[in-house]
Amino acid sequence: MIVVDQLQKIYGDTLAVDRLSFSLQSGQICGLVGKNGAGKTTTMRALAGLIDATEGRLQVAGCDLHQDPLQVRRQLAYVPDDPPLFNDLSVGQHLDLIGGIYQVPDYWPRGQELLREFELEDKQAVAARALSRGMRQKLAVVCAYLYEPSVILLDEPLTGLDPPGIRTLLESIRQRAAAGATVIISSHLLAMIENVCTHLLVMQHGRKQFFGPTDQLRGETDSAASWEQAFFADQHVESFAGGSV
Protein backbone atom coordinates (compact mmCIF):
# COMPACT_ATOMS: atom_id res chain seq x y z
CA MET A 1 0.00 0.00 0.00
CA ILE A 2 1.00 3.60 -0.59
CA VAL A 3 -0.02 6.71 1.34
CA VAL A 4 1.10 10.12 0.10
CA ASP A 5 0.09 12.88 2.50
CA GLN A 6 0.66 16.51 1.51
CA LEU A 7 3.86 15.77 -0.42
CA GLN A 8 5.76 18.86 -1.43
CA LYS A 9 9.06 18.98 -3.28
CA ILE A 10 10.90 22.19 -4.04
CA TYR A 11 14.09 22.24 -6.13
CA GLY A 12 15.71 25.65 -5.70
CA ASP A 13 12.96 27.98 -6.86
CA THR A 14 10.94 25.27 -8.64
CA LEU A 15 7.88 23.89 -6.91
CA ALA A 16 7.90 20.44 -8.53
CA VAL A 17 5.21 18.80 -6.37
CA ASP A 18 2.65 20.82 -4.48
CA ARG A 19 0.70 19.32 -1.54
CA LEU A 20 -0.05 16.04 -3.26
CA SER A 21 -2.16 13.50 -1.38
CA PHE A 22 -3.52 10.13 -2.49
CA SER A 23 -3.52 6.55 -1.30
CA LEU A 24 -3.54 3.15 -2.93
CA GLN A 25 -4.26 -0.27 -1.47
CA SER A 26 -2.80 -3.67 -2.15
CA GLY A 27 -3.89 -4.96 -5.58
CA GLN A 28 -4.48 -1.51 -7.05
CA ILE A 29 -2.75 -0.26 -10.21
CA CYS A 30 -2.55 3.50 -10.64
CA GLY A 31 -1.79 5.19 -13.94
CA LEU A 32 0.17 8.41 -13.34
CA VAL A 33 -0.21 10.85 -16.21
CA GLY A 34 0.51 14.51 -16.88
CA LYS A 35 2.39 16.78 -19.23
CA ASN A 36 6.19 17.09 -19.29
CA GLY A 37 7.31 18.65 -16.02
CA ALA A 38 4.03 17.86 -14.21
CA GLY A 39 5.90 16.24 -11.29
CA LYS A 40 5.44 12.53 -12.05
CA THR A 41 9.08 11.44 -11.79
CA THR A 42 9.64 13.64 -8.74
CA THR A 43 6.69 11.93 -7.01
CA MET A 44 8.03 8.47 -7.85
CA ARG A 45 11.59 9.32 -6.80
CA ALA A 46 10.32 10.68 -3.48
CA LEU A 47 8.31 7.49 -2.91
CA ALA A 48 11.38 5.42 -3.76
CA GLY A 49 13.41 7.36 -1.19
CA LEU A 50 15.83 8.63 -3.85
CA ILE A 51 15.11 12.28 -3.04
CA ASP A 52 13.96 13.85 0.21
CA ALA A 53 10.52 15.41 0.32
CA THR A 54 10.54 19.07 1.31
CA GLU A 55 7.30 18.51 3.25
CA GLY A 56 4.79 15.74 3.71
CA ARG A 57 4.57 12.13 4.84
CA LEU A 58 5.02 9.04 2.71
CA GLN A 59 4.11 5.50 3.69
CA VAL A 60 5.03 2.49 1.61
CA ALA A 61 3.97 -1.07 2.42
CA GLY A 62 2.92 -0.02 5.91
CA CYS A 63 6.25 1.68 6.72
CA ASP A 64 6.95 5.37 7.14
CA LEU A 65 9.60 6.26 4.58
CA HIS A 66 11.29 8.79 6.84
CA GLN A 67 11.44 6.51 9.87
CA ASP A 68 12.16 3.20 8.20
CA PRO A 69 13.80 3.78 4.80
CA LEU A 70 15.57 0.41 4.71
CA GLN A 71 12.40 -1.58 5.28
CA VAL A 72 10.74 0.45 2.50
CA ARG A 73 13.63 -0.30 0.11
CA ARG A 74 13.23 -4.03 0.74
CA GLN A 75 9.57 -3.91 -0.20
CA LEU A 76 9.70 -1.47 -3.11
CA ALA A 77 10.99 -1.59 -6.67
CA TYR A 78 11.45 1.56 -8.73
CA VAL A 79 12.21 1.19 -12.43
CA PRO A 80 13.15 4.55 -14.01
CA ASP A 81 12.77 5.16 -17.73
CA ASP A 82 16.54 4.95 -18.19
CA PRO A 83 17.41 2.03 -15.92
CA PRO A 84 20.79 2.26 -14.17
CA LEU A 85 22.12 -1.18 -15.06
CA PHE A 86 25.69 -2.33 -14.50
CA ASN A 87 27.05 -2.12 -18.03
CA ASP A 88 29.90 -4.59 -17.50
CA LEU A 89 27.69 -7.24 -15.91
CA SER A 90 25.86 -9.78 -18.02
CA VAL A 91 22.14 -10.43 -17.80
CA GLY A 92 22.80 -13.54 -15.69
CA GLN A 93 25.15 -11.61 -13.40
CA HIS A 94 22.38 -9.07 -12.79
CA LEU A 95 20.23 -11.93 -11.48
CA ASP A 96 23.08 -13.04 -9.19
CA LEU A 97 23.54 -9.50 -7.91
CA ILE A 98 19.89 -8.77 -7.17
CA GLY A 99 19.26 -12.30 -5.84
CA GLY A 100 22.22 -11.82 -3.47
CA ILE A 101 21.40 -8.29 -2.30
CA TYR A 102 17.76 -9.13 -1.58
CA GLN A 103 18.60 -12.66 -0.37
CA VAL A 104 16.03 -14.23 -2.64
CA PRO A 105 15.86 -17.99 -2.08
CA ASP A 106 15.96 -19.93 -5.39
CA TYR A 107 16.47 -16.73 -7.34
CA TRP A 108 18.06 -18.54 -10.28
CA PRO A 109 15.08 -20.66 -11.48
CA ARG A 110 12.77 -17.74 -10.81
CA GLY A 111 15.09 -15.43 -12.75
CA GLN A 112 15.16 -17.88 -15.66
CA GLU A 113 11.38 -17.95 -15.72
CA LEU A 114 11.29 -14.14 -15.81
CA LEU A 115 13.92 -14.00 -18.59
CA ARG A 116 11.78 -16.41 -20.62
CA GLU A 117 8.66 -14.31 -19.95
CA PHE A 118 10.44 -11.18 -21.24
CA GLU A 119 12.21 -13.01 -24.10
CA LEU A 120 15.69 -12.42 -22.73
CA GLU A 121 16.67 -16.05 -22.12
CA ASP A 122 19.14 -16.08 -25.02
CA LYS A 123 20.86 -12.94 -23.67
CA GLN A 124 22.00 -14.61 -20.43
CA ALA A 125 25.72 -14.08 -21.13
CA VAL A 126 25.40 -10.70 -22.85
CA ALA A 127 26.71 -7.61 -21.05
CA ALA A 128 24.12 -4.94 -20.26
CA ARG A 129 26.03 -2.45 -22.43
CA ALA A 130 25.27 -4.63 -25.47
CA LEU A 131 21.51 -4.76 -24.91
CA SER A 132 19.06 -2.67 -26.91
CA ARG A 133 17.06 0.02 -25.12
CA GLY A 134 13.95 -2.15 -24.90
CA MET A 135 16.01 -5.10 -23.64
CA ARG A 136 17.54 -2.90 -20.93
CA GLN A 137 14.07 -1.91 -19.79
CA LYS A 138 12.98 -5.55 -19.75
CA LEU A 139 16.06 -6.54 -17.73
CA ALA A 140 15.35 -3.77 -15.22
CA VAL A 141 11.79 -5.07 -14.84
CA VAL A 142 13.07 -8.65 -14.42
CA CYS A 143 15.46 -7.46 -11.68
CA ALA A 144 12.60 -5.59 -10.00
CA TYR A 145 10.27 -8.59 -10.07
CA LEU A 146 12.96 -11.01 -8.88
CA TYR A 147 12.61 -10.10 -5.19
CA GLU A 148 8.80 -9.86 -5.32
CA PRO A 149 8.34 -6.31 -4.03
CA SER A 150 4.95 -5.39 -2.61
CA VAL A 151 5.12 -1.90 -4.18
CA ILE A 152 6.23 -1.43 -7.80
CA LEU A 153 6.86 2.00 -9.37
CA LEU A 154 7.37 2.00 -13.13
CA ASP A 155 8.39 5.30 -14.74
CA GLU A 156 7.51 5.38 -18.46
CA PRO A 157 8.07 1.64 -18.84
CA LEU A 158 6.47 1.34 -22.28
CA THR A 159 8.90 3.64 -24.08
CA GLY A 160 11.22 1.47 -26.13
CA LEU A 161 9.21 -1.74 -25.83
CA ASP A 162 7.85 -3.50 -28.90
CA PRO A 163 4.12 -4.43 -28.99
CA PRO A 164 4.63 -7.98 -27.65
CA GLY A 165 6.89 -6.51 -24.95
CA ILE A 166 4.16 -4.02 -24.00
CA ARG A 167 1.59 -6.82 -23.79
CA THR A 168 3.90 -8.94 -21.65
CA LEU A 169 4.66 -6.05 -19.32
CA LEU A 170 1.01 -5.05 -18.88
CA GLU A 171 0.01 -8.67 -18.25
CA SER A 172 2.84 -9.05 -15.74
CA ILE A 173 1.61 -5.93 -13.92
CA ARG A 174 -1.91 -7.38 -13.75
CA GLN A 175 -0.55 -10.63 -12.33
CA ARG A 176 1.52 -8.91 -9.67
CA ALA A 177 -1.39 -6.74 -8.58
CA ALA A 178 -3.63 -9.84 -8.45
CA ALA A 179 -1.01 -11.35 -6.14
CA GLY A 180 -1.26 -8.29 -3.87
CA ALA A 181 1.27 -5.75 -5.16
CA THR A 182 0.47 -2.04 -5.38
CA VAL A 183 1.64 -0.58 -8.68
CA ILE A 184 2.12 2.94 -10.06
CA ILE A 185 2.83 3.20 -13.76
CA SER A 186 3.60 6.58 -15.28
CA SER A 187 3.01 7.08 -18.97
CA HIS A 188 2.18 9.65 -21.60
CA LEU A 189 0.23 6.92 -23.37
CA LEU A 190 -2.99 6.84 -21.39
CA ALA A 191 -4.75 4.76 -24.03
CA MET A 192 -2.09 2.04 -23.67
CA ILE A 193 -2.33 1.71 -19.92
CA GLU A 194 -5.96 2.50 -19.16
CA ASN A 195 -7.15 -1.11 -19.41
CA VAL A 196 -4.73 -2.27 -16.79
CA CYS A 197 -5.30 0.61 -14.34
CA THR A 198 -7.75 0.46 -11.46
CA HIS A 199 -6.97 4.12 -10.60
CA LEU A 200 -5.76 7.21 -12.35
CA LEU A 201 -3.72 10.11 -10.95
CA VAL A 202 -3.45 13.14 -13.21
CA MET A 203 -0.88 15.78 -12.31
CA GLN A 204 -0.49 19.28 -13.64
CA HIS A 205 2.11 21.86 -12.56
CA GLY A 206 2.97 19.68 -9.54
CA ARG A 207 -0.63 19.44 -8.36
CA LYS A 208 -3.16 16.67 -8.35
CA GLN A 209 -5.63 17.45 -11.08
CA PHE A 210 -7.58 14.23 -10.68
CA PHE A 211 -7.37 11.06 -8.62
CA GLY A 212 -9.95 8.32 -8.66
CA PRO A 213 -10.93 4.84 -9.75
CA THR A 214 -11.02 4.23 -13.50
CA ASP A 215 -14.29 2.30 -13.41
CA GLN A 216 -16.08 5.48 -12.37
CA LEU A 217 -14.41 7.34 -15.24
CA ARG A 218 -15.54 4.64 -17.62
CA GLY A 219 -19.09 5.24 -16.48
CA GLU A 220 -18.73 8.96 -17.22
CA THR A 221 -17.16 8.92 -20.63
CA ASP A 222 -16.57 6.37 -23.32
CA SER A 223 -12.90 6.32 -24.16
CA ALA A 224 -9.39 7.01 -22.96
CA ALA A 225 -9.10 9.51 -25.82
CA SER A 226 -11.82 11.65 -24.30
CA TRP A 227 -10.23 11.38 -20.82
CA GLU A 228 -6.99 12.52 -22.36
CA GLN A 229 -8.68 15.48 -24.02
CA ALA A 230 -10.17 16.57 -20.73
CA PHE A 231 -7.04 15.99 -18.67
CA PHE A 232 -4.64 17.70 -21.02
CA ALA A 233 -6.87 20.64 -21.83
CA ASP A 234 -5.41 22.71 -18.98
CA GLN A 235 -8.69 22.59 -17.15
CA HIS A 236 -10.01 20.97 -14.02
CA VAL A 237 -12.04 17.84 -14.44
CA GLU A 238 -14.43 18.16 -11.56
CA SER A 239 -17.14 16.89 -13.87
CA PHE A 240 -15.82 13.35 -13.41
CA ALA A 241 -17.61 11.79 -10.50
CA GLY A 242 -15.70 9.94 -7.86
CA GLY A 243 -12.40 11.65 -8.41
CA SER A 244 -10.83 14.16 -6.12
CA VAL A 245 -9.25 17.38 -7.18
Ligand SMILES: Nc1ncnc2c1ncn2[C@@H]1O[C@H](COP(=O)(O)OP(=O)(O)OP(=O)(O)O)[C@@H](O)[C@H]1O
Ligand atom coordinates in the same frame (compact mmCIF):
# COMPACT_ATOMS: atom_id res chain seq x y z
N1 LIG B 1 16.95 17.63 -10.09
C1 LIG B 1 16.18 18.67 -10.39
N2 LIG B 1 16.61 19.93 -10.12
C2 LIG B 1 15.82 21.01 -10.38
N3 LIG B 1 14.58 20.92 -10.92
C3 LIG B 1 14.11 19.69 -11.19
C4 LIG B 1 14.87 18.51 -10.95
N4 LIG B 1 14.13 17.45 -11.32
C5 LIG B 1 12.96 17.92 -11.80
N5 LIG B 1 12.94 19.27 -11.71
C6 LIG B 1 11.82 20.15 -12.09
O1 LIG B 1 10.68 19.71 -11.39
C7 LIG B 1 9.53 19.77 -12.23
C8 LIG B 1 8.90 18.39 -12.32
O2 LIG B 1 9.78 17.52 -13.00
P1 LIG B 1 9.48 15.97 -13.16
O3 LIG B 1 10.70 15.34 -13.74
O4 LIG B 1 8.99 15.43 -11.88
O5 LIG B 1 8.27 15.98 -14.22
P2 LIG B 1 7.63 14.79 -15.06
O6 LIG B 1 6.15 14.93 -14.91
O7 LIG B 1 8.22 13.49 -14.68
O8 LIG B 1 8.04 15.19 -16.54
P3 LIG B 1 8.30 14.29 -17.86
O9 LIG B 1 6.96 13.86 -18.37
O10 LIG B 1 8.95 15.26 -18.78
O11 LIG B 1 9.20 13.15 -17.47
C9 LIG B 1 10.01 20.34 -13.57
O12 LIG B 1 9.77 21.72 -13.55
C10 LIG B 1 11.49 20.04 -13.56
O13 LIG B 1 12.20 21.01 -14.34
